[in-house]
Amino acid sequence: MVHMWRYLFLILFLGGTQSLMAQHSSQNSLYMHERYAFNPAFGGMERSLAASLLFRSQWAGLDGNPELRMVNVHMPFYLWQGAIGFQLVNESIGAEKQTGFMMSYNYIYEAETGLFSTGLRLGIYQKSLDGTKLRAPDGTYEGSIIDHHDINLPNGLVSGVSPVVEGGVYYAGDYFEAGLSMTGFYPAGIKLGDNIDYAPKPAFHFFGEYFVESFEDISIYPVVYVKSDLVQTQAELSLRAEWRDVVTAGIGYRGFGKNSQDALMLTAGVRLSPKFFLHYAYDIGLSSLQSAHEGTHELLITYNLGKRIGAGLPPRIIYNPRNL
Numbered sequence: 001m002v003h004m005w006r007y008l009f010l011i012l013f014l015g016g017t018q019s020l021m022a023q024h025s026s027q028n029s030l031y032m033h034e035r036y037a038f039n040p041a042f043g044g045m046e047r048s049l050a051a052s053l054l055f056r057s058q059w060a061g062l063d064g065n066p067e068l069r070m071v072n073v074h075m076p077f078y079l080w081q082g083a084i085g086f087q088l089v090n091e092s093i094g095a096e097k098q099t100g101f102m103m104s105y106n107y108i109y110e111a112e113t114g115l116f117s118t119g120l121r122l123g124i125y126q127k128s129l130d131g132t133k134l135r136a137p138d139g140t141y142e143g144s145i146i147d148h149h150d151i152n153l154p155n156g157l158v159s160g161v162s163p164v165v166e167g168g169v170y171y172a173g174d175y176f177e178a179g180l181s182m183t184g185f186y187p188a189g190i191k192l193g194d195n196i197d198y199a200p201k202p203a204f205h206f207f208g209e210y211f212v213e214s215f216e217d218i219s220i221y222p223v224v225y226v227k228s229d230l231v232q233t234q235a236e237l238s239l240r241a242e243w244r245d246v247v248t249a250g251i252g253y254r255g256f257g258k259n260s261q262d263a264l265m266l267t268a269g270v271r272l273s274p275k276f277f278l279h280y281a282y283d284i285g286l287s288s289l290q291s292a293h294e295g296t297h298e299l300l301i302t303y304n305l306g307k308r309i310g311a312g313l314p315p316r317i318i319y320n321p322r323n324l
Contacts, residue, residue, distance in 0.1 A: 044083025
């Protein structure tokens with residue numbers, strides 16, 4: 001299993017060429033509870049200081065499985081008629097790791113029909129590739145000797161640093177919310193070591209959620225989320241319910257078509273205090289990889305100060321109990 005996984009990463013990341021074109025956009029099953037993670041234009045939409053801590057372990061039990069750790073903080077900034085925020089990201093998948101720090105600003109316009117926001121996020125990412133975790137068919141691996149016999153493959157650890165740009169738009173009404181965003185755009189690519197030019201493709205995200213109505217203090221929200229790099233597209237549909245903004249539960253399906261079928265998502269959450277909420281998601285694998293892993297676990301802790309900071313945008317009528 002270990003060697004199979006190493007060959008898999010070799011194919012995914014190197015593709016047998018000198019230029020790396022693959023980009024693996026972060027997977028997230030609790031996206032409806034942390035929209036700032038993939039859209040900077042959502043900053044400040046909670047109308048208070050909001051923060052979150054996210055951890056995801058995908059395909060648990062599989063050697064080198066993808067893991068994601070993320071911190072998001074954003075808040076209204078009335079002096080600039082919008083919001084500011086920052087994001088810390090650490091990801092690992094097999095031989096590859098990346099760490100990023102980004103800051104964002106989004107301008108918010110309040111109309112009679114709802115809030116319109118446009119946001120930009122800028123930062124820097126460091127990526128690394130550990131050649132000792134790769135295996136090539138013609139390589140030499142005896143004892144401590146690691147030699148891939150391929151000038152395009154590093155025998156040791158290589159890394160590179162690059163600026164990254166992300167942007168998005170978001171609309172929040174009383175019954176409907178939607179956003180379109182782009183993440184992971186590296187203007188000049190990333191050079192790893194002397195021979196590897198890493199040129200990731202940006203990912204484009206569409207998110208939409210509709211508030212149906214409340215039934216005995218239970219609110220129902222159908223959600224659609226589509227992610228694409230303009231070559232491959234992944235769609236997700238989910239349905240979530242909230243009871244008095246205290247308990248939440250949901251079910252979703254990721255992947256439409258035989259080439260993108262991925263998982264059945266089960267989510268649940270509970271309010272720990274007036275300011276803290278705990279969410280958990282478990283993905284039941286549906287792809288051909290399901291026989292090699294033990295499912296996917298995701299944990300999200302959110303914090304909301306629960307009051308407006310300073311003065312500026314007046315409160316509006318909200319039927320969606322998620323908003324403050």
